[in-house]
Amino acid sequence: MSAPKPPKPANDSVTTPLDFGRFNELLLQSTGVGLAAVDAETCEVLFHNQRFEQWFPAVEDANCTLQTLLPSFDFEKVAARVGEGRPFTGEIQIKSGRRPLQIAVRIETSIRGDGQVLLVECQNISKVKELEYMIESYSRMVERQNRDLLKEKERVEKLLLNIMPKTIYEEWKQFGITTPQRYEASILMLDFVNFTEMSLSRDPPALISELNDIFTGFDRIVEQFGCERLKTIGDAYMAVCGVPEPTPEHPRNIANVALRMIRYLKRRNEAHSQTWQCRIGINTGPVVGSIVGIQKYVYDIFGPGANLAARLEALSRPMEITLCEDMARHLREEFQFIPRGEVELKGFGRKRIFSLDSGPSMSSTPSFV
Amino acid sequence: MSTTMFERYGGFATVSKIVMTFYDKVLDSEVLDPYFANVDMRRLVDHQTKFISALMGGPASYTDQKLAEVHAHLGIDSTSFDEMARILREALEEGGMDDDDVDNIAGEIIKRKSLIVSAKAA
Numbered sequence: 001m002s003a004p005k006p007p008k009p010a011n012d013s014v015t016t017p018l019d020f021g022r023f024n025e026l027l028l029q030s031t032g033v034g035l036a037a038v039d040a041e042t043c044e045v046l047f048h049n050q051r052f053e054q055w056f057p058a059v060e061d062a063n064c065t066l067q068t069l070l071p072s073f074d075f076e077k078v079a080a081r082v083g084e085g086r087p088f089t090g091e092i093q094i095k096s097g098r099r100p101l102q103i104a105v106r107i108e109t110s111i112r113g114d115g116q117v118l119l120v121e122c123q124n125i126s127k128v129k130e131l132e133y134m135i136e137s138y139s140r141m142v143e144r145q146n147r148d149l150l151k152e153k154e155r156v157e158k159l160l161l162n163i164m165p166k167t168i169y170e171e172w173k174q175f176g177i178t179t180p181q182r183y184e185a186s187i188l189m190l191d192f193v194n195f196t197e198m199s200l201s202r203d204p205p206a207l208i209s210e211l212n213d214i215f216t217g218f219d220r221i222v223e224q225f226g227c228e229r230l231k232t233i234g235d236a237y238m239a240v241c242g243v244p245e246p247t248p249e250h251p252r253n254i255a256n257v258a259l260r261m262i263r264y265l266k267r268r269n270e271a272h273s274q275t276w277q278c279r280i281g282i283n284t285g286p287v288v289g290s291i292v293g294i295q296k297y298v299y300d301i302f303g304p305g306a307n308l309a310a311r312l313e314a315l316s317r318p319m320e321i322t323l324c325e326d327m328a329r330h331l332r333e334e335f336q337f338i339p340r341g342e343v344e345l346k347g348f349g350r351k352r353i354f355s356l357d358s359g360p361s362m363s364s365t366p367s368f369v
Numbered sequence: 370m371s372t373t374m375f376e377r378y379g380g381f382a383t384v385s386k387i388v389m390t391f392y393d394k395v396l397d398s399e400v401l402d403p404y405f406a407n408v409d410m411r412r413l414v415d416h417q418t419k420f421i422s423a424l425m426g427g428p429a430s431y432t433d434q435k436l437a438e439v440h441a442h443l444g445i446d447s448t449s450f451d452e453m454a455r456i457l458r459e460a461l462e463e464g465g466m467d468d469d470d471v472d473n474i475a476g477e478i479i480k481r482k483s484l485i486v487s488a489k490a491a
Contacts (some may be wrong), residue, residue: 095411099396100410126410133414134388138381141419170477
């Protein structure tokens, strides 16, 4: 170790019982800061304190220069910076015993009599770095978790949109509740002839897969005509128009959907060995739409309008669409019906019923207004 | 939803102290030295943060399969595993956790010993 020359005390002219030389030396050696003085020309270490040696034991080796101690530093930059009279700062990771340490190094020039020396000051910033890395690690974890949560939220939203219309969902999200609302709407009820027998006699997974396929086809038709699929229960399919978006065209749209569902099934039956026959009931009337359930939400409609559609569906023969005169009145300009006489409908009295035969050209554009 | 230990002990503010204690103790351990000797400081801190957070039900989790996967190439022996379990216990205790929770976590770790240990004791 080069002999340290203790700096002169500032007030050496004053007689004092305290030995400043000794004091300064102790301070220099016991400080937590690593200090070294380096020849600016040769980079040879002229002086260092104990802390510096503890962190950079190689300083004791013969021919040791600052470059060998700080191999990751760009000494051209160091020289340029200190040449401008400004300090150069950098960091280096070293190992002290088993422990990795992060050391912040500050190099600046100092004029010493005939030449220049570089003062090297080293601080142990490991704790700061460790905390920094820990926060970094934690933030990344939280950010990832947030992204996952967001994805999950989107998935849940998508699921909820399957069981309730978007406008109802928005209301429910904003206020936590939805108000039941009354609508003038048209309702379509469909189910399959002999589905129960089919499901018992055939391979159930294949049957469900076909049902799923057909319902998906129905969904497309329903969407095309601005209607909503409300729900399916087993093999029953229920669609509605005018809820929750009111439209004066609801009877027309539902009638069009019904005709296209029949056409879709007929075409499908031509190409498949397993044929599917449905019954459809359509009706126009007042309904109340609301979310029901606390734990298991479902958006549903209630009221005579929906009940009558179900009754009419039960009266349909295979591949027939049944409606009663009130709805037929809305449609008579564009659609053709076959009268089926008068029937007694439980809860609704005697009604004249019709079967919907055909409508405006199938290729006509759907009406949404 | 039941609250996790992570939440009960005040979230990351508390957990960070446990992470730092654990980190220090791991580095001071002679037994564990070979495993961490050449690991970059940032990676090691990252690893310990995730590890402690996951143990306490924070925002990270590892399946048993993943645990086995990440430890497979390290050739960890039984002695080192026990040392790590001991250090973890100390860090959790010093972090102010209840004995029951410490036992709980230590138990969970020990249950997975066979997933982590891949080398015969020397």
